Each structure stands twice: as C-alpha cells, then as structure tokens.
Amino acid sequence: MARQSERRRRGGGRAGAAARRGTAVIEQMPWRLPVNIDRPVEPLTEEGVQAIHDAAMQILEKAGICFLNEEALGIFRDAGCSVDDDIVRMDRDFVMEMVGRAPDRFTITPRNPDHEIIVGGPYMLFGNVSSPPNYWDLEIGRKVPGTREACANLLKLTQYFNCIHFAGGYPVEPVDIHASIRHLDVLFDKLTLTDKAMHAYSLGKERVEDVMEMVRIAGGLSEEEFQARPRMYTNINSTSPLKHDQPMIDGCLRMIRRGQAVVVTPFTLAGAMAPVTMAGAVAQSIAEALSAIALFQYVRPGAPCAIGTFTSNVDMKSGAPAFGTPEYMRSTQMTGQMARFYGLPLRSSGCCAANVPDGQAMWETSNSLWAAIQSGTNMVYHAAGWLEGGLIASPEKFVMDCELLQQIQRYMEPEVFATGREDLAVDAIREVGHNGHFFGIQHTQDRYSKAFYQPFLSDWRNFEAWEAAGAVWTPERAHHLFKQIIAEFEAPPMDDAIREELADFVARRKAEGGAPTDF
C-alpha cells in the first residue's frame, strides 16, 4: 500500500493535482458547516431544567468554587462576590447577569477564511481527537508514546478531511519534544499543515501568548486585526470538584483580552469527581462552567464563550472512565437543555472506552455522536481518532470516524427528505407500473449519481466480492487509506515570508528557553 502510494507520488503531477483538488485518495463531501435540523432530545421537563439550574445556583452560592488564581480572586472581589480564602461564592443574580452577556454564537476565522466556522446556533462542527499521550496504529500494533511524526500525520488527516472543521489540541502528545518547546514545534506543524481554526492550551502564559502570536503571524495579521475577531480558541477543564486552577484561568483571561474564544469543559465523572447521580453530576458541571464564564464576561462583556460537557460514568468494576454509555448520552442531552436555557453554545465529544478500533469502539463513538446531535452540540471535540478513553490516538479510528461524520453531514441535508412534486415521484411510479423496475427510467437517470450518500470506507459489496478483494476488515481498510492520504498529502498554501517569520519566531523562542515546565 505504502509502496503503491509512493509510486503514485513519484509518478508525477496527476496525483498531485488531484490532491490539490482534494479528490486524490477518496471522493469526500465538500467542506460545509452542517446545520443540525433535528429537534433536540429533551429528557428533562421544564421543572427538571429549573431543578438543575437551582442546584447549580445553590452550589455557586453555598459551596462556592475554588479559584487557584489570584487575579481571578481579585476580580471576583471587585465584582462584589464573597471571596473567602480561595473560595468564591457568587449569587445567582450576578451569575445570570454575567452569563446573559455571552453571545449565543460567534465566529472563529482561521488563516484560511474559507474555513471560518460559526460556533452556536444550529451549526454542528467536528474537531480532531486532542491530547492523548499515546498512539496506536495497525502497523505498530501496540500502544506507544506519541511522537512529532505521529502528531503531524494526524494533523494531515485533520486538514485532509472536509468533515473536520477545527483543529483541537495536539492530536497526540509528541513526547519526543521537550515540554518547554513542544508548543512551538507543534504549532509550527499545525499552522503549516492545516489552515483550520486553531486551539491553544492554557498551560502557562508563555504557551498561550506564543500560540496567539504564531496564529497572528500565520494569518498575516496586525495585532489590531488579530484582536478584531476570534481567530482561535482555548478549551479548559475545571479541576472537579469545584475548582479552577491557575494556568487555565490565566490562559482564558489572556485569550479573551485579545478577543479570542474560550470553551469551559468540566470533566465531571459521576461517582468519582462528581455525584454518582447524573443530574447531580450535570448540576456540578454547570456550576463549574458558569463560574468561569461569569468571570470572563465580567472582564470582557460579550466575550465568545462556549460551555462544554464531559459528564460520564465510571466502570463499576475497574473505576476506569466509560464513554458513550446510556448515562453519558442522557447527561449530554440534559446539558444541551441547560446550554439552551443559558443561551450558550455547547461543546461535547465523540468518545469511547474501547482500546482498538473495533465494533465496541464504533458503537460507543456512535452513541457519543448521536448524543451530540440530540443535545444540539455545536462543537464536537475528539470527533475523530479517539480510543481508550482519550489515552490513545489512532489514525485508523480517525478515518473510521470521518466516515461516520460524513454520514451525519449527509443526514443533515434537507434534500434527503424533500417532498416536492418530483421527489414524490407519483408519475415515475405510474410509469414503472407493476412489473418493471426503476433502474432505467428518466426520473432515476436524472438523479442517480447524486441521490445517495457514497461512502469512502464502508464496503457495501456482497460477501463474495468483498472476499475476492481480500476480505479486508474495516480497520485495515482505514489503515490503507490513512497511508495513502499521508503519502499524497499536500499542505495548504502559505506565503514563504510568513513561513519564514513563523520559523524565526520558533527559533527565537526556543533560544529564549520556551516555556517553564514546572506546572
């Protein structure tokens, strides 16, 4: 497979030109922002929404949230909240006033403006898996630490697939790069290999500021232009229960002050860092998220903020986190109801507990993705490539997930269920009558080539044809596609001068020692 791709690449311009048209390896669906037209699934009654809201407000008012960030404590004091040591208690009027300032949708404009995204409203966007420390692929066949090369390959998939709308965190942690300069190298790779909306980790001021600077440079923007609209975002997790740590809040404050977007995603694992009851875990998650969003809105009214959910349950046998479970699905749906109640865009995930890209991986991921659809999720993190509860990134899983994401994109297209006169086809049905078939008639011929979703990975041949073609199971097919996509990948265009400026920035910051690693 790799040899074949190599041959093609050496073979000259045709494959290259095809790749530039995005049609080399597979025919994929066009870039677009899917519009989720399904009415959300709402397990909570109106009283249920009020009950969770009230519980969240009680948590904020009585238990309070610990902010391990001096600046934040000062701001809350300034805002008139009760600050006792590092515990902040805020009353519901303040929280609701602040949350009311947040927009219900916002844009993020990456260096390629064609890849601008709208976060919020009916839009449903997908991003790559973020932050696994480990990597697995079929060729290696075991779990190995992430490398810069593996990370770059997954970034190429992120760029290649039109159904991936934004770049998340590192698709795998390149632990072969020292932590002090990792963000510089990976962001250089990210910004040169992709042109989609970019993420910065809130892990110390140097990282956040460096990444903002690199995104500004890559976009060829002045500081004023950079700040004029969101060009990137950060995603933070609280340290559940009821705590926000120093660097995450610091990073967000730096981001919003320069006009960038933040996503606040508590990781409330029911029975571990949150109550064993799902409504309780959701209420705690809401409280943790709103406390940070209130801070950001006080500092910068109207700052683009999204609320994230990562409420799931643990395996009762091992204590390991489980994902895509019935409890996960209902929690995500409940949080969707709460996000609409607060008027905030919602982030959830495409996740699973499975260790390899097999049937379990796909039913769990499928459950997660359906929960995202059902909850009205706007940003689906980890939508491609995630295994082992987020501890492994896998290119096969990435390709398999993209097949599923394309199907969701197609599912959202209104022409699938259009009921115009020609769609109802009463004349065609009369024409064919009781003994014919529809293959040859004009109504079919006119529509056939675009009538149905065409998968790039699913094998729809019968058993015999599939067997004759080598009896290849899905992960192996995905592996072949992965190798081919990487072999024929062409990076999106970037001005040489900008590329040089980026490289110079990286070199200078490396010479300065990068970022401290004592976090």
Added chain:
Amino acid sequence: MARQSERRRRGGGRAGAAARRGTAVIEQMPWRLPVNIDRPVEPLTEEGVQAIHDAAMQILEKAGICFLNEEALGIFRDAGCSVDDDIVRMDRDFVMEMVGRAPDRFTITPRNPDHEIIVGGPYMLFGNVSSPPNYWDLEIGRKVPGTREACANLLKLTQYFNCIHFAGGYPVEPVDIHASIRHLDVLFDKLTLTDKAMHAYSLGKERVEDVMEMVRIAGGLSEEEFQARPRMYTNINSTSPLKHDQPMIDGCLRMIRRGQAVVVTPFTLAGAMAPVTMAGAVAQSIAEALSAIALFQYVRPGAPCAIGTFTSNVDMKSGAPAFGTPEYMRSTQMTGQMARFYGLPLRSSGCCAANVPDGQAMWETSNSLWAAIQSGTNMVYHAAGWLEGGLIASPEKFVMDCELLQQIQRYMEPEVFATGREDLAVDAIREVGHNGHFFGIQHTQDRYSKAFYQPFLSDWRNFEAWEAAGAVWTPERAHHLFKQIIAEFEAPPMDDAIREELADFVARRKAEGGAPTDF
C-alpha cells in the same frame, strides 16, 4: 473455550441452577418492554406528511396495486373497489375507513405469558435476525449455508437474551432440511427452545396452518383460546413495485381469520424497486402496505396489523442494497411520521451492509437502531445477528447487537435522568467540597451498585489490563460468550405431554409430505 464450558456442564448442578436463574454466563438486564420516551425525530413538516399521504393515495387510486390472489380480488370487488384484471384501485375514503379500523396497539401472548408483548404505543421491542440463507462465525471463518444446528443455536440466543422480545423468522435458513418439512422441524425447535412470541412465514397455506396449529399445541390451548387473542404473527413483504403475491396475502388472511397479527413490510429499495427519491420510495411503501392492511381490515375489522418499513438505497457502484445509511435513517423517520398519521404500530429493522462484525457493521447497525428509536418504531426486526444486507446470520453479531440493545433499554429508563432532590445531590457536593472525591461518601455508597449500566461485552479496562487479558477484540469476545451461552443453555420448561403432542404433529405432517415446494 468449548472444552471449558463442557467441563462446567458436566461439573453438575451449580451452573445449571445459575442458568435457570439467567445469571450463569452473564449478568443481563431483566426482561421488560422498553418504553421509548424520546420525542420522535420528524423531518417532515405537516405539509410534508400530507404530501406523502396524498402521493400514496394517488398511487392507490390511479396506479393501483396488483394482487396475485384471487380471493383478495373477489373481496376487493365485494368492497366496491375497481378491479381490473389483477389490478385493484381503491379510493382514499375506502382506504382511510379501513385503516381507521386497525388498532393502534395490540398484544401477542406466547406460550409463556410472562413474555407477552405489547405492539404499539410507546413500546419498543426487539427480535432476532430472520431468514438469512447463510451463516458465518469466527470459528468457521467463512460464509456457509445455514443448518438446523446453526438455526437452533441462534434460537438459543433468542431465548437467552432478555433484550430480545420476540422470535422472528428462522434466524438462519436451515437448508439441510428439505423445504417441504423445514417449517415443521424449525418450529419444533423454536417452540421447544424458546417461549417468546412466535412468527409464521406466509409461504403457502400448509405452512401457515401447520405453524398456527403447533403454536396452539405448544400453548396448551383450545382452538377457541387460540383465537381469543393474538398468539403469534406473520410478516409479509410486498413484491415491489406495487404488487402482493399469492401466498403472502393468503397467509395473512388465514392468520387474521384466526385472530392472529400481521405485519406488512414493503421492501422498497430506492432506485431499484422504488423511486430514487426517498419521499417517493416512502410514498410507494405506504401505498403497498395500506392496500394490504385495508384488505385485512375489510375482512376482519380491528385485526391486529402493523406497518413495516424497509426503505433503503442501493450502492451506486454495485447495485447492492445498503443499510443504516443517512437515506435509510430519514426514510425510517418519515415512515414513523406516516405510521402515527395512520395510527398504526410501526416495524423497522436493525440492519447493515457489512460482511463481518467489525466497525462498519456496528456503525451501520447503530444508525439503524437509532433510526428505530427516532421513528418511534414498535417492533425492531433483525435487531440481533444480521450481516451482509440480511444474507448472513452471525452469532458474534447477535451477541454484539444485544450489548447495544441492552444499552438502549437502559437509555430508556427514566432514573438515568431523574431530578429529585437526592439526584441533584447538592448536599453531597457540599459534603465533598473542593478537595475530595465522591468514591467513599454515603450518597455514592447507597447508589453505586445500580447507578450505571454494566455491560456484558464491552471491555472498559485500560489498554494495559485489556492487553494482559489477551488483547481480545470485540468479535472474539462475543464468540466466547456465544459458545458459553450455548454450552450452558437450558430450554424453557414444557410439559412432556405437550412436547409429545408437538412431536406427534410433526411426525404426522411429515408422513403426509409436509408442504408443497412449488412456490
């Protein structure tokens, strides 16, 4: 594995007793009729519903439906419909009057009354895969013709899993039994290995009458008792486009006259036997189904009838049917809206095009099952064990699907999203505060063991623990469970006298030559 199970079986009573309690091999969820509380997904506007209804009525009024059944033609003539040769045209008033007679829900009571099912309303029931001619399992490793043994094993799974509510057609065609007597042997196996609601194929009067007789005997029922309420059902397909064949209609007429239930499921593959546009394929499917249901309601007002959908699309490359596609999902949802419009229970399927139980099989099946939930489907046919567009039955897939069905069952349980005071857990959150965890507190201890769904097949351990346990992928885990379930299976109790009467019936009907095979 097999050896181990064998040892256990020989080992004596403990495993046997455990099996009788249903807890031997796995701990599964209890038998219950899941209540689908999700609001259906409705892609059609009210005008869209009217448009499809009007198209279906136009088809019935103008194109007409071909009935290759003399008796049906006579009945339609008697009812005042236009009968031209074998084409029946019926006006919408007649159709709607007849369809209005059908109940919106009905029961089926099998020989074990604890396994009575309610078809319709909010209930969502699952049945085994039906009618594949071929069989595949991991041990055999290739596609082979079905046998009586394979069929019996799949029947054991049908009985074993509480999440399977009714027995469909033969879970695999036992082609090692001559077609003339196949129904006698398989029904003997079905009725002795399972005690769930039973199906009869409408393939000639002998088969239907024999199966009804065997169900009557197995239930220890007089003819009057048998007819007093539905004890079984048949499922028929139309011969799309716009045709019903002789034996299927004949079988249904025999069934409803003895008070039994029928499901009418057109198989309208868009672009082949139906228009390439999904709304057209759905309209045609509705017309075909309603024409038969109208007939049955004319003959026996109030006869228990369900409407089925099997509208999908073909692979544009090979012409092979595809399942679990975006088009399939929307068609199923649209048909759900139409079924509610007509007040009829709905049947759909858990299906896929994949040839082996891998990732593709599970994302396609997952899509099918979510479409069933979203459409308000009442009977999910083929919900466990289906591969290759229904041409292969697989025990691994059966076990994998049951894991998914259990998760759906759990998903439907209202306690997952309960918002009572104790669920909101505000006190527990205050108790744990900002530095603790929820593992040890009383609120967790009181609820922990039943708080979350516990899978029997998903492996939620981390990679290292999973690897240490042999790095077993999902299909292989399913295979092991399958072998163990079969090894420890104990048939449901049946009186010796009834068993003997059944055997005598089979012997007598075999001696008489069984059923003709010239269909």
